Amino acid sequence: MSRLDVEKLTVRFGGLTAVENVDASVASREIYSIIGPNGAGKTTVFNAITGIYEPTTGKIEFGGRDLARPFTWKVGLAAALVGLATGIAAALFAVNVDALWRATIRRNYAGPGATFSPSAAWADVGNYWRGQLALEPIRGGRWAIRTADARRTLAFAPNRAEAEKLRERYQELIAVAHYERKPNHLRSTTYIDGLVLKSRAGKVLDRFDTEEDLQLALARYEGIYRESAARRRNAWLALIAGIIAGAAGTLTVWSRARRTPEVIARAGIARTFQNIRLFRNMTVLDNVLVAMDRQLKGGVVRMALQTPGIRRQERDACSSATKLLDFVGLADRRHVLAKNLPYGDQRRLEIARALATQPQLVLLDEPAAGMNPAESLELNTLIEAIRGRGHTVMLIEHHMSVVMGISDRIAVLEYGRKIAEGTPEAIRANLKVIAAYLGSEEVT
């Protein structure tokens, strides 16, 4: 059964194609090497497998499944919340946030005798929503009757009581106008008596000199009604559009970041780096312990309290880390800072750190770089031993002694394309490979 399946992997950076249509299938407990000239895209393949790069096209399956962050209720909840927040923000802009602020906060704070209270402000939110006319204190103790968004002033009054009465009257006029201006509506006698506008109760609201004036006034009041109705409609539309846009945007961003290195590492792929990336200012032991982090349990609080369970766990982690260091031959240097290790030891520490994540598949990126022949021979034994522990190994290497000595199968990349795959013997005899390494004039 194959451990890792790479199908038609292509990675492009802008116009540059780093890897094109590469297929690879690595069997369980196999040592699979990728070789090729510099710049052939070998490390790019590793980066795509470990989630550092998103493949432009192609599929990477690990143990038969796609390594993506699962969709959980938390993601759904987050999308819903972001959607709601976006929707509310959009609705606030649709109802004109400045006017709303003026209607609910500023009017309650400013002016003579104004007292702010949350309940009054909340009531004013309702008034604003319904398009109720507002009263605003102005200079000289007088009051103005204005539309809810304060864009139009209808009348002035000398005092508050008078203003309340006037507001009542205008409110009724608006209601009458809305009723009378319905399309295909016959002029009612309830509200219009000749040139006089009346309330349902029969109170005179306004008188006019000509029919034209009356119609103009009705149109004006109807305009106020329509404005507030339009505001409500726009707010609903903005709310719904905002919720959809916010939730969809969140899900899009989330789905683009599903193949993150951390998820892939937790699924069981570990790697080392061509240019060593140890935690340089931490000790050898701590470097390995960091990689074991995901296997340990317990939240922040229990960690802070250092409960017995946590302590036992950390002791166990320490002893298994030491065992791992022993395996790569660094146990006696475990308290040295990583940056003070000699080069070859740093490479071996990186391997120990990768193994500490308990991976099924280990990717080694040029582990023999900078090693002398004796050291690289030791490395061969180490890689064999890693396979012996049940890991599958994928290897990028230039040292032919390493590659030819231990690989089960070898893939050769050139200019981002796979030009050959097979056993070491087959690769050694492959004309295309020889051409790639030595130039094609040599073999004709």
Add this chain to the structure above:
Amino acid sequence: MTPALLLAQTADIDAWQAFWQYALIGLTNGALIALVALGYTMVYGIIELINFAHGDVFMLGAFLALTLIGAMGLEQAGAVQLWLGIGLLFVVVPLFCAVLNVTIDRAVYKPLRNAPKLAPLVSAIGVSFVLMNVGLLWHGAADKHFPDLVSRQNLLGENAAIEFSYKDLLVIGMTVPIMIALTGFVKGTRLGKAMRATAQDPVAATLMGINADRVIAVTFAIGGALAGAASVIYGLYINTVGYQMGFTNGLYAFTAAVLGGIGNIPGAVLGGLVIGLARSFGSAYVGERWTSALVFVILIAILIFRPNGLLGARTREKV
């Protein structure tokens, strides 16, 4: 005439006693600055972001404490209720600040994680303005009196030459254990290891299965909680809060973090103490109005000789 000189003349105490008094005041103030500085330095250490909003989180913490004290009626409470209430403040306010700080990170900084470093920095300044205006709306523009809940009684005796009151004890007794616990946490626990690993190489850390986002969130939470605790201590000690306190104290705390080597936890503590002492001695022996200048002269002088701060690692560019 500076208050310190006044004190020296009227109380008829010798110069050395005055010196120790100033040292004590300096250390107390310095410990407070250090607590805020830790928030700056931890966040910088992990994502190389100077979180300018940190000072304002501190300010909002103090405002919440003020509101809570009013709501619980602590000013009229008896001794037992008083201490329970203060204990509650030290739970609720840090929690509030931690949640606020994590929310800011999630909403503002996280989407910019892979953007150039300048983008989150400028956003941080924006967040700072937003929070400052929230503070302005909450408690108004004028400075407010923070109830004087802790006694000023001198613990060394009524007529002792050096004054060490319950207030000083509160500051030292809260800040020192918090800082020791934090250092232990970062050094000793595996989350601390994950933090250091993420700080040194975020890519390698995620490839080892560390959830970098969660580690960053925890860092923000701890920084926020420290700011929250500091804000309660500040209120109880200084007794004046205002919406601009986040800016001024944040500036000193940030200076402390830079002075000690930004990103370095013991460095932030050391930097805070240095600045506290500089301010105290500066106002005593140089003059009140020169203290800020003195602090920054010290900062410049130290940065000339140790560009990475007092405890910052020396990095030499490899060529």
